[in-house]
Amino acid sequence: MAKLYFKYGAMNCGKTTILLQTAHNYEERGMKIIVVKPSKDLKAGDNIQSRLGAERKVDYLVKPDESILEIAKDNLDVDCIFVDEVQFLEPKQIDELLKITIIYDIPVICYGLRTDFKTNGFPASTRLLEIAHKIEEIKTMCRCGAKAIFNARFVNGKLTNEGDQVAIDGFDNVTYESMCPKCYYEALNGKVKKLTK
Amino acid sequence: MAKLYFKYGAMNCGKTTILLQTAHNYEERGMKIIVVKPSKDLKAGDNIQSRLGAERKVDYLVKPDESILEIAKDNLDVDCIFVDEVQFLEPKQIDELLKITIIYDIPVICYGLRTDFKTNGFPASTRLLEIAHKIEEIKTMCRCGAKAIFNARFVNGKLTNEGDQVAIDGFDNVTYESMCPKCYYEALNGKVKKLTK
Amino acid sequence: MAKLYFKYGAMNCGKTTILLQTAHNYEERGMKIIVVKPSKDLKAGDNIQSRLGAERKVDYLVKPDESILEIAKDNLDVDCIFVDEVQFLEPKQIDELLKITIIYDIPVICYGLRTDFKTNGFPASTRLLEIAHKIEEIKTMCRCGAKAIFNARFVNGKLTNEGDQVAIDGFDNVTYESMCPKCYYEALNGKVKKLTK
Amino acid sequence: MAKLYFKYGAMNCGKTTILLQTAHNYEERGMKIIVVKPSKDLKAGDNIQSRLGAERKVDYLVKPDESILEIAKDNLDVDCIFVDEVQFLEPKQIDELLKITIIYDIPVICYGLRTDFKTNGFPASTRLLEIAHKIEEIKTMCRCGAKAIFNARFVNGKLTNEGDQVAIDGFDNVTYESMCPKCYYEALNGKVKKLTK
16 A cells, blocks of 8 residues: 655755655666655756755646646556655645545655744644654754754854745755754854854 | 654554553663653543553643643653653643753653544644654554554544544543544545444 | 564563554454464463563464474464564574565564674574564663663673573573663673662 | 664665765764775775765775774774675674774764575674664665565576675676565566566
8 A cells, every 4th residue: 555755854964865866766667756846946946956966857846726636647657756845835735645645556755844944844744744654754963963853044144033934045045054952942042053064 | 862752653552551661661770750641631530551451650640731841840850751642732832841851851752643533633743743853653553454544533433523622532432443544534435344343 | 565573672671562562452453363482482481471561372382393384374364473582483484484474465573682692693583684574673771871782691690791592581590681782891891880770 | 872873775775875965964064974895895996886876985995804993993083984885894893883883982874785685694784783773774665666675686687596695786797686575586486577677
């Protein structure tokens, strides 16, 4: 029976690399896949890019009011559907992803963040955490060596906890750093240690 | 560094058994622990009971407006805090649990459900899924043999998807059955297969 | 497709409790299971007992020269086969367990230790680590709070690293303590910290 | 406390890609790492290459009679040691890796295969499975869609179960295909399904 997977991890943990590698594994065995991405993600246009250098064209840019179930219906011959930057979908689209696994028996593997720079859940990610068959963490480390969980936002290099939920990395002088909860709260309270990078 | 754990699983997967076993492991090594439970959980009063027969008195029944951080502050000598039926806490109390791990360096292990009988998240569980250091599933199986994820509610033996989010198992003729998504949706659509139990 | 599982963990981590709980979950859903144990395990006769108090009669005591494949063949109506103290089987019996999952499509869940008191693998466990579909750790902690991995043997309360691989806990003044690698090697080198229990 | 990790997976599951991504994550945070590889691995000389295109020069080619403990001693300023193709080390070198985590408090992350083309364990991998702090599977799928576990060897495109344990992929007309146990045994028994690739 097909399953809905959520592989989550903080910013820059390597989610896209693992998506590209897993997609490669499928295709190397002669299987067919599609890769979709929310249209809300402006980074790299209709491409997805790994920081290791690999990249791939996205098959569908999914709009907020679009039915993913319909996209699946048009691709019933695929062996797997990959979703990158899943946090930018709508929650009702996550329920559709679950239905794809049940009705069409096609596995769906989603990659994304759990929470925004204020530690609030992205609605689609929260829904995935609630109903995914399988939740798996892709780990990365904080500047202190501990596991990073939160995503701190910097505007012009200055830490902030104000602004809209969505601000794409690299646009409008926004950057992110993934941090463990301890370093994140210390940084917010002004006790910012010197960045190692 | 202490961590906040969420060990989730569908109804009757054995969460309380594993809580009691882990608590036993700590105490067997001479370590000190406390077990807390939301006061909202009416089952077994201030006891927690495993279906295998083991039981234990709860150290604190936590009220919705109570500070768990204060409870921890009164127990800084403990090696671990266990939370049973964590889904009945308030979301802000989950943020307190994270702070306990950061400020007091005490690990907190929570056991509970992800979603209610309508597949909606319990607010405290959703918050835990968003910010826990570590999320781990305690598995059980559906009547069909697949992994159970959802919790179907039966009133007088009849499946329902109406009613309040909280209705304790065994009270007011309410019972639950943990199901895989496929069986759950089929059952709701009237295609209920004969129960094996 | 049925799978061969190895749930390993150091002494006293709660393996038998989890076996009993999982077996209970199967039976509660009207499914049929059998529990087997190597005859080499002298503890509790043909019973298995959890330190939490629960217990159960074993269906088969498997001798070193016995075929588990034949036992399975006589029980093709079961939904799952449980193996306790799997480290005391023979390696060729582990290959039979894998065949049971392939030929008869019956899942097999094994519980046991990875290594003996000298950190050498038990041959059956080693074979399981090599070929099991799924390996899962049941964790417990060392006296120092870190995760325990090794099993230190004490004779008359004195740590030893000499003797036969198999010496059952509680017989001939033998006891065990599960330890992290650091504490284990320090203890062997005479730097034994005061036991907390 | 530093840990010894074993991330295992069948041929072509993407182990090297994940090594390169994790190494990248460390260095991006200003941390220092070294990558070592057994000299027995002839593939790509002193490089490691991911099938996605990324590559990296290895810092040390470790000979069978060389002490990895000494290599670590010369690099006490590193934050992590990565080992690729770990199955080609000697078992006693695995015990050294554990000691590196205990004595020098440096984490060691190993990537490799569990078993050879006959399903026999590689001695170093078997030792790792016995004593690693943490064992994690990197999954890939069989031609049939199930999880691949075994590594079938083909010589001139013909499946074989004879020959030396070590024969490097791509040399002497040797190729490998990762398979689930069911397909592997069926293929060996002459019931080879048409390859999809």
